[in-house]
Amino acid sequence: MITILSDHTRQEVGERLDKKLRERKIATEFISLTDMNVGPCYSCGGCTDKTYGQCIHRDDGDIILPKLMRTDVLVMVTPVKWGSYSFKTKRVFDKCAVIGDRHYYYKNGELVKGKIGRVHTFVAIGVKDQWQNDEKSAFENLVAENIKIMNIKGRVHLVDASNISVFLDSAVEDLNQ
Amino acid sequence: MKKVVIINLSPRKKGTSMMLANRCREFLSVRDYQVEILHLYPNLKNLSPLLAAINEVQSIIMVGPCYINTYPADTVYLLEELEKNRDVLHGQDLYGIIQGGMPYVHTHESGLKMLELFAGENDLSFKGGFVIGMGAMLNGQPLDKLLNGKKAERGFQYFLENVAKQENSSSELYHQAQLKMPGMVYYLMAKMMNRKIDKERRGKGIGDQVKSPYDNTGINY
CATH class of the missing domain: 3.40.50.360 (Flavodoxin domain)
Structure with missing residues (x-):
């Protein structure tokens, strides 16, 4: 299963990618963050204590997190601000720790954490009207660190108006494998 | 000032x-x-x-x-x-x-x-x-x-x-x-921290095979 989590603010790449995958009969779950209300992680420790493995606060994370638990490939489509995920996307990402493997692993000489649910591949798609080089490298570095710490496979794509059509075709081929 | x-x-x-x-x-x-x-x-x-x-x-x-x-x-x-x-x-x-x-x-x-x-x-x-x-x-x-x-x-x-x-x-x-340690030290740190996590889980009565509250697929968390 491929799950696409998309913050539609200023972009429609997620929807278009989902449509193309469905046309190819590839199973997807599409989550739009537009009407979702996910609160902050308050670092209260409830998920490792009173409600072990579950956030103590009730919000739309209760809808999103079970879907993420079922997926093999997680695709996050986000507008990029200052080389980082959008606010709405990051709110979800911050809460993913609750469904992550709490154990530590040793890889390439360093400590890493375990993966989220059974996700084996993480694909981050950053969208901007126009990319500057330093923001490109900032977002690429951030996603590379995400992939490293989750100890999974993954890649990053940088999309803007000039490459969207080519990107969608290649992403469909990539995700179909 | x-x-x-x-x-x-x-x-x-x-x-x-x-x-x-x-x-x-x-x-x-x-x-x-x-x-x-x-x-x-x-x-x-x-x-x-x-x-x-x-x-x-x-x-x-x-x-x-x-x-x-x-x-x-x-x-x-x-x-x-x-x-x-x-x-x-x-x-x-x-x-x-x-x-x-x-x-x-x-x-x-x-x-x-x-x-x-x-x-x-x-x-x-x-x-x-x-x-x-x-x-x-x-x-x-x-x-x-x-x-x-x-x-x-x-x-x-x-x-x-x-x-x-x-x-x-x-x-x-x-x-x-930054802390700089040989890889072996991190390997041992991982073992030590995992033991602590597992002990904590056992202390809360959570066994190794318990499903996540968000999970209905049978994957352990």
Whole structure:
């Protein structure tokens, strides 16, 4: 299963990618963050204590997190601000720790954490009207660190108006494998 | 007297970010600075007190935890709101401090890069930052309790001197302060921490094969 989590603010790449995958009969779950209300992680420790493995606060994370638990490939489509995920996307990402493997692993000489649910591949798609080089490298570095710490496979794509059509075709081929 | 505002980007009011915020306050308040610490989370519904304070100061220090390789989501919200209220930004110096659980600088450094790019677009002068690993383990205790306590303390002291003089602070400071251990030590640390996690789980009556409350697929968490 491929799950696409998309913050539609200023972009429609997620929807278009989902449509193309469905046309190819590839199973997807599409989550739009537009009407979702996910609160902050308050670092209260409830998920490792009173409600072990579950956030103590009730919000739309209760809808999103079970879907993420079922997926093999997680695709996050986000507008990029200052080389980082959008606010709405990051709110979800911050809460993913609750469904992550709490154990530590040793890889390439360093400590890493375990993966989220059974996700084996993480694909981050950053969208901007126009990319500057330093923001490109900032977002690429951030996603590379995400992939490293989750100890999974993954890649990053940088999309803007000039490459969207080519990107969608290649992403469909990539995700179909 | 110069003014500095320290923004606590952590949802916690007692913890490593606040310990570091207090260190900044102690250092700067005896060096002719008027220092105020403001918390982001209690002000999320109305950021006016933060915006007003930022408007008044020469330097801003943002200090917070690292959630999955950068500051928490609500830091992005704060920056977006600052961008909407750009009249409060008029060339102030911006410094960042980020602390996270992993001992490596590279794990957390993206947070500082976000502040740098934000500053560049919004009439602030980003003058560097400091990265501290193993912050979660520290849990609000003084820096010298870290395994690399002496190095971290020395580097952080230099960083504070840069802030006091409104100088650029080099990333070399926190790179040099980073804990450097042979791989085998990290391997053993993983074993040790996992034993602790498993013991904790058993103590709570949670066995190794329990499903996540979010899971209906049979995967263990």
